[in-house]
Amino acid sequence: MLSLQPRGYVSILWSWGSPILALVLTALISGAIFRLMGRPPVLTVYTFLVSPLFAADGLAALAVKAAPLVMMGVGLSLAYRANIWNIGTEGQFTLGAIAAGGLALALPDAPGWALFPAMIAAGIVGGALWALVVAWLRTGFNANEILTSLMLTYVAQYLLVYLVTGPWRDPFGFGFPQTAMFSDAAAGSRLVEGSNLHLGLVLAPVIAASAWLVLEKTVLGFQLQVLGEAPRAARFAGFNENRLIWLAMAISGGLAGLAGMFEVTGTQGQLTTTSSPGYGFTAIIVAFLGRLNPLGVVPAGLLLALTYLGGDAAQIDLGMSNAITGIFQGILLFCLLGADVLILHQPRWRPRHVKVPGAGT
Amino acid sequence: MTTILVNLLVSVMAAATPLLLAAVGELVVERVAVLNLGVEGMMLVGAIAGFATAHETGNLVLALCASLAAGMLLSSVFALLTLTLQANQTATGLALTIFGRGFSALVGAGYVGIAAPTLPHLHIPALSDLPVLGPVLFGYDPLVYLALASLAAVAWFLARTHAGLIMRAVGDQHDAAHVLGYKVIRIRYLAVLFGGAMAGIAGAYMSLAYTPLWAQDMIAGRGWVALALVTFAAWRPFWLLIGAWLFGGIMYLSLYVQGLGVPVPSAFLSALPYIGTIVVLVLISRDRRRIALHRPAMLGRAFNPTG
Amino acid sequence: MDPPLLQLAGITKQFPGCLANDDVDLTVERNQIHALLGENGAGKSTLVKIIYGVMRPDAGAIIWQGERVAIQNPAHARRLGIGMVFQHFSLFEALTIAENIALGLNDAKDRVGLYGRIVEVSTSYGLPVDPDKRVHDLSVGERQRIEIVRCLLQNPKLLIMDEPTSVLTPQEVLLLFATLRRLAAEGCSILYISHKLEEVRALCQAATVMRLGRVVAHCTPSEKTARELASIMISAELKPAGERRAAPAAGKPRLVLDRLSLRANSEFGTSLQSISVSVAGGEILGIAGVAGNGQGELMAALSGETLAGRPEMVIVDKVPAGHMGPHERRRLGGCFVPEERNGHGAVTTMSLAQNGFLSAHLRAALVRLGVIDQRRTRAFADSVIRRFDVRTTGAAAVAQSLSGGNLQKFLVGREVLLDPAVLVISQPTWGLDAGAALAIHEAIVALSASGAAVVVISQDLDEIFLLSDRIAVIAAGRLSEPIPVRDASLERVGLLMGGVAAAPTDPVHA
Secondary structure, eight states, X not given: OEEEEEXXXXXXXXXXXXXXXXXXXXXXXXHHXXXXXXXXXXXXXXXXXXXXXXXXXXXXXXHHHHHHHHHHHHHHHHHHHTTOOOOOHHHXXXXXXXXXXXXXXXXXXXXXXXXXXHHHHHHHHHHHHHHHHHHHHHHHHOOOHHHHHHHHHHHHHHHHXXXXXXXTOOTTTTTOSBOOOOOHHHHOOOSSTTSSOOTHHHHHHHHHHHHHHHHHHBHHHXXXXXXXXXXXXXXXXXXXXXXXXXXXXXXXXXXXXXHHHHIIIIIISSOBTTOOOSHHHHHHHHHHHTTTOXXXXXXXXXXXXXXXXXXXXXXXXXXXXXXXXXXXXXXXHHHHHHHTHHHHEEEEEOOSSOOOTTSOO | OHHHHHHHHHHHHHHHHHHHHHHHHHHHHHHTTOOOTTHHHHHHHHHHHHHHXXXXXXXXXXXXXXXXXHHHHHHHHHHIIIIISOOOHHHHHHHHHHHHHHHHHXXXXXXXXXXXXXXXXXXXXXXXXXXXXXXXXXXXOHHHHHHHHHHHHHHHHHXXXXXXXXXXXXXXXXXXXXXXXXXXXXXXXXXXXXXXXXHHHHHHHIIIIISOSOOTTTTTTHHHHHHHHHHHTTTOHHHHHHHHHHHHHHHHHHHHHHHTTOSSOHHHHHHHHHHHHHHHHHHHHTOHHHHHHHSOTTTTOOOOOOO | OOOOSEEEEEEEEEEXXXXXXXXXXXXXXXXXXXXXXXXXXXXXXXXXXXXXXXXOOSEEEEEETTEEEOOOSHHHHHHHTEEEXXXXXXXXXXXXXXXXXXXXXXXXXXXXXXXXXXXHHHHHTTOOOOTTSBGGGSXXXXXXXXXXXXXXXXXXXXXXXXXXXXXXXXXHHHHHHHHHHHHHHTXXXXXXXXXXXXXXXXXXXXXXXXXXXXXXXXXXXXXXXXXXXXXXXXXXXXXXXOOOOOOOOOOOEEEEEEEEEEXXXXXXXXXXXXXXXXXXXXXXXXXXXXXXXXXXXXHHHHXXXXXXXXXXXXXXXXXXXXXXXXXXXXXXXXXXXXXXXXXXXXXXXXXHHHHHHHHHTTTTTOEETTEEOHHHHHHHHHHHHHHTTOOSSOTTSBGGGSOHHHHHHHHHHXXXXXXXXXEEEESTTTTOOHHHHHHHHHHHHHHHHTTOEEEEEESOHHHXXXXXXXXXXXXXXEEOOOEEGGGOOHHHHXXXXXXXXXXXXXXXXX
């Protein structure tokens, strides 16, 4: 039977090979599911994973979709490396959107050069503050951050609903639950005229690179790593665990808020009840797929952005529900977690009853 | 006045039931020191499996079996990944939730806004017709009684049987249990499957009795509340019931108050259960000594059988 | 003549990178107390795990009472009549004694009337226990009783004991020996694993000596001196025993504890109660004690991982430091080597350079403007590796790739190289081979000679007597008044360890 022998070391080959293996397995499993649904498997997988790349403006759409995922994934990779499980990026994204959107609605006539940076700041602060509530509950009351950050996600959603259907509702919006469109100034300048490419696309890789430098080269990054690997050793070294929790939550929350800001200003242009397309949970997958490494998060974000586009393509071209995206992402994460076993273990084929030579005859 | 009270008690019990079902399952899982964060996902697949089966076949027993099986199947993936392939439990539990949401949304797309048979309420002649005690004690659908019975059964099992003792031992020191010859992995598999089954049934209760219909993401965080419940109860079965009533009460009240037309924004009232969960979590977690006293010592620790 | 109780022939067991047992032969006769001698890493634990069914041998035969057997698992071993008391107990903290014992008895019929039988067997063998007590309330000696009673309830014919006295006071050791002698006389042989040579000479009728996986000798321990046994074990001429350290010149007090009290932060911890002591520069204070009496808590209070109630409770070089965390205490010159290498003193998955950074980043100036100076960090680790003879591929080697001895040499060297004012080291040579232990002892003595105040916390009385100028005993969170080593005897220290506050003033020959 198949047995798993611990390698005794970390296999670099499989650290980076495992996501590729996971992707292949996911394609196969998805293909099988499509077949069960009565769909041609190869065509469907192709439509889902490949066709969006070749669509008109496909790469631009991919980059636009990936930017917020990369930003959030980078923040999460830092937090998760320190074993700080911020699951509430969905809510922090929402708060960033609310903060930035609120500013835009309050100052419809402000000039772009003043408004846009202010909105960036608002987005970051909004997300960071929401995350800091979680940090406060953890450091002050020992409350588990997974549950508190999740609960706050629901609260954030209801806050958004309240604002968008109540005080911030567009008076000329025919009663729809949405705010007025933001001014052009709020949308920020485009990288290329007339396109959807906004500043976030440039910021995302810069953020990833900076986070990598912090993690690998600075004391702070080292402290986060040690906290995640061996909390007792972190205490022994004199690293302040509470301070690190505050920082990790602030960074991951702030980045999520920043992503939220770009999404509602750059892409949507207003606040609605569905301002968050569920990026918060996808960002978790992005972080793991990227091996909790800020640089790895970039290709991971692109891949998961592709799955969103693929879901839309499947819906338009093949008439399928775009809930297929969620399933694909879930299966991808499963396969990744399974394939990761190869990083630390070597599979061996052993006959079930080991023959001990000379004994037991 | 009495009617309001009776309605309150009955509604709180109903609201508490899915929490109780899922929490009983997760309690067993955590007593063997496994943390399965995928309760929400398992409840969702259980809800859609039960609903779809009920709609397609009209057979409620079959529907319950389907939801039980769905929960177990999803939890078996968790078990395979974390127990055999040694994957990180937190990440895998999250994966379960993400997958469960996606899967139930996909399958459920065709069942939104459709009716299905719902679970009947118990009716014992004479007993169910009693003025107050009737509805409060004897008028529920079968799953409510199942929740209470499973709680009692699990409590008795853990405290009084040798098998229950073995499970508690595995959660306390899995290395010692292994040395004594107990199959830690196998015991954990069984616990995880039980947890999955209970979560599946909890989901079925939502779609077949409580709401009863299918809507995307209808579990609305109850799976996470169930997880908080287990910590709240400090891993002791009786306290699960208290906690389930408490959380169920908050959930029911927020709906009730909305119905009264009080001038509080409905969004705030809807958010109340989640804020309440945070508050309760904070209050329990402060008492580190009490938690340390009852927490299965191996919770969160990796098990590496060698040799 | 009856066949021997247990015969092992040609037992071999290979692990990745290590041949733990190499063609081992062993014979235990009936009514015999048989010693299995060897250094840490000689292969003794592996061999007995094979006998007890925890592992299977790759080659070789096990012959039990004249018949060849393949022992499938511990339950099978117990059915055959083999019992084992492990060095690290398989006990469940949150459960009662009765529940713990019940878990070791797989057959339901063995559990009938368990409560009464526990009381009966334990009292009759002089090891009384209360079946309703929870394990986390018990001392280490009491826990061992549970393990022994659990074995005795199944009427074993062979009882394997793995390093049983490492956690007992000298008085408890005598009690154990009486029990074991009685068991052997009544028909239960004992396989006694130990590296404590005097004990083996006093207790055992036969010995098998192992080294690096092979059997190197069979002998009768009482016919050899301890030195002869030791030289068989390490197969080298022993250096003459280190001289008892000369009394140091009286230096200034560099570490002062003033009524240090600390409430335990969990149900299972030990509260420290009003600990007062002063350690001078150039002096080594040895703190003896059985595990579980507050050593870990004391270490944490000294290193700053737990903060004290008043700043004056811990004073380093005249500066009150009780309110300071580890970072600030290192600035004052405090250096620490905790008991647990893996996960506490070092991060096993990180490189030696990174582990060096862990405690040295302040005193060795390895940081510039928040950025890690990689070159200096590597150089620091390299100098530790060189100066302390750490066998490794280099500063980039991952900590878990080192043997226990080499990692400990690195961790001790890391601190020593920082020129400490005070060094506190807990369990310095636990689980290490003789060569590494010697190197570490030398490093400690050299550091002390250079003027630092050194505190050695250890469960190993031989080590304490070897290194210390003064000895104090920690028991139930209290520290006894330190006594000069020449006034200390094994009995006196043993009584203090057992919690007897008033020790006899008449020093008995150690």
